[in-house]
Amino acid sequence: xxxxxxxxxxxxxxxxxxxxxxxxxxxxxxxxxxxxxxxxxxxxxxxxxxxxxxxxxxxxxxxxxxxxxxxxxxxxxxxxxxxxxxxxxxxxxxxxxxxxxxxxxxxxxxxxxxxxxxxxxxxxxxxxxxxxxxxxxxxxxxxxxxxxxxxxxxxxxxxxxxxxxxxxxxxxxxxxxxxxxxxxxxxxxxxxxxxxxxxxxxxxxxxxxxxxxxxxxxxxxxxxxxxxxxxxxxxxxx
Amino acid sequence: xxxxxxxxxxxxxxxxxxxxxxxxxxxxxxxxxxxxxxxxxxxxxxxxxxxxxxxxxxxxxxxxxxxxxxxxxxxxxxxxxxxxxxxxxxxxxxxxxxxxxxxxxxxxxxxxxxxxxxxxxxxxxxxxxxxxxxxxxxxxxxxxxxxxxxxxxxxxxxxxxxxxxxxxxxxxxxxxxxxxxxxxxxxxxxxxxxxxxxxxxxxxxxxxxxxxxxxxxxxxxxxxxxxxxxxxxxxxxxxxxxxxxxxxxxxxxxxxxxxxxxxxxxxxxxxxxxxxxxxxxxxxxxxxxx
Numbered sequence: 001x002x003x004x005x006x007x008x009x010x011x012x013x014x015x016x017x018x019x020x021x022x023x024x025x026x027x028x029x030x031x032x033x034x035x036x037x038x039x040x041x042x043x044x045x046x047x048x049x050x051x052x053x054x055x056x057x058x059x060x061x062x063x064x065x066x067x068x069x070x071x072x073x074x075x076x077x078x079x080x081x082x083x084x085x086x087x088x089x090x091x092x093x094x095x096x097x098x099x100x101x102x103x104x105x106x107x108x109x110x111x112x113x114x115x116x117x118x119x120x121x122x123x124x125x126x127x128x129x130x131x132x133x134x135x136x137x138x139x140x141x142x143x144x145x146x147x148x149x150x151x152x153x154x155x156x157x158x159x160x161x162x163x164x165x166x167x168x169x170x171x172x173x174x175x176x177x178x179x180x181x182x183x184x185x186x187x188x189x190x191x192x193x194x195x196x197x198x199x200x201x202x203x204x205x206x207x208x209x210x211x212x213x214x215x216x217x218x219x220x221x222x223x224x225x226x227x228x229x230x231x232x233x234x235x236x237x238x
Numbered sequence: 239x240x241x242x243x244x245x246x247x248x249x250x251x252x253x254x255x256x257x258x259x260x261x262x263x264x265x266x267x268x269x270x271x272x273x274x275x276x277x278x279x280x281x282x283x284x285x286x287x288x289x290x291x292x293x294x295x296x297x298x299x300x301x302x303x304x305x306x307x308x309x310x311x312x313x314x315x316x317x318x319x320x321x322x323x324x325x326x327x328x329x330x331x332x333x334x335x336x337x338x339x340x341x342x343x344x345x346x347x348x349x350x351x352x353x354x355x356x357x358x359x360x361x362x363x364x365x366x367x368x369x370x371x372x373x374x375x376x377x378x379x380x381x382x383x384x385x386x387x388x389x390x391x392x393x394x395x396x397x398x399x400x401x402x403x404x405x406x407x408x409x410x411x412x413x414x415x416x417x418x419x420x421x422x423x424x425x426x427x428x429x430x431x432x433x434x435x436x437x438x439x440x441x442x443x444x445x446x447x448x449x450x451x452x453x454x455x456x457x458x459x460x461x462x463x464x465x466x467x468x469x470x471x472x473x474x475x476x477x478x479x480x481x482x483x484x485x486x487x488x489x490x491x492x493x494x495x496x497x498x499x500x501x502x503x504x505x506x507x508x509x510x511x512x513x514x515x516x517x518x519x520x521x522x523x524x525x526x527x528x
Contacts, residue, residue, distance in 0.1 A: 007435075014447075017447075041450065041451070042450045043450045043451050043452050043453075044452070045452075045453065046448075046452070049447035049448065050447050051443065051445070051446065051447045051524055051525075052443075052444045052445035052447075053429075053433055053435065053441050053442065053443060053444055054441070054442045054444040055435050055438050055439045055440070055441050055442075056439045056440050056442070057438055057439035058439060062439075063438075063439075064444060065433075065435060067433060069447075069524065078367075078368070078369075080311075081311040081312065082311075082312055082313070082314065082363075082366070082367075083308060083312055084304075084305035084306075084307075084308050084312045084314035084315040084318065085301070085304035085305050085307060085308060085315075086304075086307050086308045087304075103301065103304055104297070104298065104301075105296050105297065105298045105299070105301045105302055105304060105305060106296050106297015106298050107295070107296055107297075107305075107314065108295070108297075108457065109314055109363070111453070111454075111457065111458075112239075112367055112369065112370070112457075112458075112519070113366075113367055113369060114369065114521070115368070115369045115427075115432075115520050115521065116521065116524075117454045117458070117521035117524060120452065120453040120454065121297060121453050121457075122297075123453070125297070126296075126297025126298050127297055127298065128297075183434040184434070185431075185432060185433065185434055186427060186431050186432055186520070187431070188425070188426055188427060188431060189368055189369070189427070189520075190368070197434055199434065199435070199438075200435075200438075
């Protein structure tokens with residue numbers, strides 16, 4: 001199971017960040033603590049963060065791309081093999097990478113091994129926190145069916161986040177990835193991430209001439225008329 | 239990387255301690271009784287003291303015993319096993335040498351090899367991390383082992399071994415700095431591959447995800463060390479290698495030996511500080527900090 005994040009659609013509103021923090025503070029595992037939350041130097045644990053990047057192509061205008069980043073639930077997860085206690089594990093049945101918090105000694109080595117910055121050691125609890133793919137929502141029969149998706153997916157107002165079975169090539173998310181050319185982050189690290197990112201679609205280019213007849217058409221309003229005409233003249237006289 | 243004092247102390251002290259145990263296990267110096275007791279006490283103080291320091295940065299040190307379970311996959315777990323085995327075997331060997339005037343050379347050899355294996359597993363904890371190109375080098379374990387053996391020879395008072403071993407360690411240090419400085423560029427990882435947007439144009443971090451700091455920035459994006467790196471490299475090189483070799487060439491006495499050891503320790507600690515402070519974790523790319 002995993003996420004597909006559409007970089008074309010994400011508007012950078014950070015709603016997924018907040019809903020993630022809300023759900024995961026109130027539910028499974030140790031809460032995501034904040035330090036000095038209302039003071040001069042606030043910091044805290046988050047499982048999902050939204051960066052923004054500017055991409056300047058060789059020609060044409062720069063593009064701003066909002067970039068949500070959370071655990072990619074890698075197939076070959078380096079965070080799991082480095083763990084000395086076995087607290088960090090990848091589930092066989094659905095591939096979700098989880099931390100057994102009662103076995104975690106808080107050595108931080110899994111966070112060192114993760115290239116994506118997906119793991120944060122909670123300063124209050126001393127254990128490693130990471131995205132659980134909302135394991136306590138997606139199988140939760142007590143929730144209405146439409147809520148059985150990760151909190152970030154449920155809350156996204158732009159529909160930029162998709163959840164599904166990326167191991168099944170016929171699933172909706174797998175088809176979306178195939179159709180849009182979904183990509184891996186840092187493929188050279190050999191982590192084989194499950195989560196995919198859909199690249200932004202190419203932007204429309206504005207041609208010099210919008211219509212071939214345009215130059216033949218006379219301008220409709222050269223000189224302002226009425227109130228604007230009077231204002232123009234009045235200002236000119238000053 | 240954040241140069242945590244606990245980890246610098248640990249790798250410096252235990253590296254020296256296990257280096258000394260390596261020589262003691264081989265019978266250098268060939269001592270017994272009280273003199274042997276002093277040598278083993280120093281070796282155990284350094285290695286055990288270092289191991290204790292390493293637990294200071296844990297979030298839950300009371301669960302440290304669980305770290306022995308994953309030796310099949312985790313270098314940190316293997317390090318735990320090697321350290322405990324080395325200390326146990328060398329403890330038995332030390333009892334023979336100190337109290338029974340017996341040198342069980344087979345046991346000593348096993349203990350020596352286990353001591354080296356401990357230093358090797360420590361180095362592999364860092365070397366295995368693809369996320370830190372500066373550590374992900376063949377030279378990293380070579381450096382840890384050469385420092386440990388050179389320091390061990392120095393502590394064991396084996397001048398004949400210590401001078402060539404210090405010179406080798408010095409050469410390894412220079413080679414490590416040279417390849418380490420190019421490691422991030424050679425890794426091919428940059429903001430383009432990190433975001434997958436590199437083939438569309440040049441990528442620049444425009445707006446960070448948070449205004450304050452966080453665990454990732456504190457732990458992985460340490461940049462203070464860069465400022466004086468060249469000066470610190472010169473200081474560490476002089477203290478760790480040049481001064482001790484110079485002192486060892488002089489006629490030996492205990493004061494000169496002690497000065498050489500202290501200078502070496504200060505130099506290795508500085509080098510280890512740089513090892514952490516200069517290491518660039520690729521997560522810094524996402525924050526535009528590389």
